[in-house]
Amino acid sequence: KAGVTQTPRYLIKTRGQQVTLSCSPISGHRSVSWYQQTPGQGLQFLFEYFSETQRNKGNFPGRFSGRQFSNSRSEMNVSTLELGDSALYLCASSLLAGVEQYFGPGTRLTVT
Amino acid sequence: LAKTTQPISMDSYEGQEVNITCSHNNIATNDYITWYQQFPSQGPRFIIQGYKTKVTNEVASLFIPADRKSSTLSLPRVSLSDTAVYYCLVGDDRYSSASKIIFGSGTRLSIRP
Numbered sequence: 001k002a003g004v005t006q007t008p009r010y011l012i013k014t015r016g017q018q019v020t021l022s023c024s025p026i027s028g029h030r031s032v033s034w035y036q037q038t039p040g041q042g043l044q045f046l047f048e049y050f051s052e053t054q055r056n057k058g059n060f061p062g063r064f065s066g067r068q069f070s071n072s073r074s075e076m077n078v079s080t081l082e083l084g085d086s087a088l089y090l091c092a093s094s095l096l097a098g099v100e101q102y103f104g105p106g107t108r109l110t111v112t
Numbered sequence: 113l114a115k116t117t118q119p120i121s122m123d124s125y126e127g128q129e130v131n132i133t134c135s136h137n138n139i140a141t142n143d144y145i146t147w148y149q150q151f152p153s154q155g156p157r158f159i160i161q162g163y164k165t166k167v168t169n170e171v172a173s174l175f176i177p178a179d180r181k182s183s184t185l186s187l188p189r190v191s192l193s194d195t196a197v198y199y200c201l202v203g204d205d206r207y208s209s210a211s212k213i214i215f216g217s218g219t220r221l222s223i224r225p
Contacts, residue, residue, distance in 0.1 A: 004155070035215075043156070043199075043215035090155045100146065101213075103155025 004093050004104035012110045018079040021107045025072050025093030032074040034066060037088040049074055086111045116200045121220040130187045132219050134200030137181050145176060145183045148199040195223045
């Protein structure tokens with residue numbers, strides 16, 4: 001069974017630009033969550049989607065948004081990028097929701 | 113939501129058994145204990161999950177005492193490739209929201225030849 005895939009794997013953007021990251025969950029998984037990981041803050045929850053509905057959102061500004069499609073694929077968007085948005089963005093999928101999640105390899109975003 | 117405490121770092125040698133203990137004094141009745149492994153620049157990988165007593169899979173064992181206020185991840189005969197950060201998580205029942213899952217700082221395990 002194919003794992004969680006994320007595209008692109010690496011991205012370099014400049015301040016003020018926007019970016020869209022994509023995540024394809026494991027086949028059959030309906031829950032997709034997004035996390036931001038930085039050396040200083042560790043892994044922080046961004047948002048969670050289940051059957052195209054956002055169930056929860058973490059403590060991030062409105063510049064961070066996401067959506068989930070009917071095939072469970074998900075995208076997250078960050079507008080007006082700031083230097084502090086440089087991080088590894090991880091997507092995880094699970095059959096329903098909860099602690100047993102399967103993570104993708106992440107997208108390394110660098111903002112210059 | 114139960115908070116976890118685990119050592120910041122540990123060192124060991126190839127071939128040794130490594131035990132990483134996690135403290136979760138406020139664990140709730142419905143909480144499961146889950147461990148993840150993360151290599152640099154990769155997403156965390158689910159290792160093992162348990163509720164009580166002992167759980168074993170092909171990768172590790174998880175020991176949970178009767179009071180469930182702590183748990184120990186045991187890695188038998190470690191190799192250099194086990195060098196990673198290990199996260200202990202305590203979460204609601206399996207169908208709770210991912211927003212309630214908190215990855216702490218984890219334990220940075222370094223294995224030496």
